Amino acid sequence: MSEKKSRLLILYSTVDGHAKHICEYAQEKLKNSKEITIASLDDDSVQELNDFDEVLLGASVRYGFHRKNVYEFVREHKDALLKKKTAFFSLNLTARKPEKASPETNPYIVKFLKKVDWEPNLKSVFAGRLDYPSLNCPNRLAILLIMAITNGPKDLSKVHDFTNWSKVDEMVESIRNL
Template sequence: MSNILIVYSSVHGQTRKICAYLEQKLIALGNQVQAASISDDIDLAEFDKVIIGASIRHGKHNPVVYDFIEAHQDALEKKPSSFFSVNLVARKPLKNTAETNPYMQAFMDKSPWLPALAEVFGGNLNYPSYGIVDRSIIRFIMWMTKGPTAADTNIEYTDWLKVDSYADNIDQLSLES
């Protein structure tokens, strides 16, 4: 049993939803789990493992993700830790792994911390819930990438079986991983 922290940066809520799901899965595996927003005041010393989940907005992870990593890099490197990215590009079969997803690759290039375990999950495309600016930008990006553009589109691309597998991998994660 481990005491696990899940830290998230979520814009439209899908990353938080994935974190809540992971929390329940990891508890069911016998762990103690706490989920917290990346902007919360968090003491990593209290936890055995740390997971960071972050969504993409307009092609980038939130700068606070990198600030958090920089502030806690020493602790992250001394504990079994993981990072996952939630983005709509991961809906595509050739871009749905940590090795093939351009946002994960950009994260790995920019981050001073290299997690022991990395994963990507497809996000949720929900045009009706977006403000006009986000809706317009995302529809344009989807048009360019041959994705859905109908204004009433609401599609969840998260592969929950993949999230289950990720939870199992986190449960087994150790410093030697």
């Protein structure tokens, strides 16, 4: 008799698609050990949490904040989340600096979790990527200014990927063992 697989819901909130990419990567790595459903928080059909044993929520930061739908989701479903095994990752360029690359030292994940008063079982933070070529002019200029102030990359012709995939793999393995 085979052991029943844990049911994992992977949700993401993304601006440029990288949080979704990381969630799809986790889905691929975990597909043999968990029964997985993946969805965007932008979809109106956010799954019924009672159908799942575990929840992974991945969210990107833009201009210092996670998107509004992430705050709303956690607040609306906090009681259900507290009864499940949960994992959360934040994707923000500040995490490219070693001193801000952990859940305990990254200001955006700390501020978010405090604001929504939620403590997931597993927390991760990744630097993600900066895709200058795909940004519209106002966003490109705003992010360029932020990068100039924070000593980040300023080459507008490139995609700068800071994702530490070894850290993503560590998160995936931790989720496998939740």
